Amino acid sequence: TSSSSLVETSIDGNVATLTMNRLPVNSLSLEMCEAISSGIKEVEANPKVQGLVLASLSKSTFSAGLDLNELYNPDLDRLTAFWKSFQQVFLDLYGSRLAVIGAIEGNAPAAGCMLALSCDYRIMSSGSGKKVPLIGLNESQFGIVAPPFLGHLMLRTVGQREGEIALSLGKLYTPSDALRVNMVDEVVDIEKVLGRSYECAHQWAKIPPHARYASKMLARKQYLQELHATRDEDVEAFKGFVMNEQVQKNLGAYLQSLKVKKK
Ligand code: CO8
Known part of the structure; x- marks a missing residue:
């Protein structure tokens, strides 16, 4: 196990875990983006590892997306470095050689949804008690727009028509609605999200890695190159x-x- 305090990584056999740990809501600051990218690089460097579970220490929020303090009254040099670090997270996660399973126990709005959509497979919690987590790209609701690489990620995940509606309205989906439009792949009780994620990671890790990775790149390489x-x-x-x-x-x-x- 190693930890940058913002993320924690651990490896068990051929499956690793990266747990986001910037409480309360894992919002993505420059340092958080850098920590996620380093965590991915670190586990990828171990040749035994084929699967990765991406999780959050908070059970109520997977990630609240970009740290809005980075965008409000920003210093321009830091803003540049911040956006590059965010692009890098997308490139590292979406293009990872590992089979990445998103263990989405809580809310995943905006760039939190991007983290989820960059995984190979997503397990979402149905909620605990009356709290139902929500997922989606809600940017338009507060007058900002997802960048092309993120907007297009939604379009190709849920399809053109659903995606147009999702982006225009800044729609946040309940777990059952997210499942219906293939934004997530499974919805289970909150207690079962992690267990099911490890099961999937082991299942994906059994596929011959070169074949699995080539298949992933068949679907993703063009989009990674476009951003590059x-x-x-x-x-x-x-x-x-x-x-x-x-x-x-x-x-x-x-x-x-x-x-x-x-209040
Ligand atoms: N950035 C900064 N601070 C945040 C953020 C955020 N994204 N989200 C929450 N916080 C803060 C809250 O202000 C609060 O602070 P404090 O304790 O000081 O009052 C603390 O985190 C806890 O938040 P909540 O009390 O709201 O926690 P809940 O558990 O009740 O709710 C939610 C969790 C649902 C995640 C809720 O916090 C929320 O809706 N957050 C905002 C999510 C959001 O809209 N994010 C959008 C970010 S923009 C983005 O990711 C992509 C933009 C790309 C395009 C940019 C082009 C300009």
């Missing part, structure tokens, strides 16, 4: 968008609404 080829453009587009006055206003209001929600 447009990385700098994507950074500039992101910065231009974030620095827009209206976007800053929307972000400020949204951050405030998150803080006062409980």
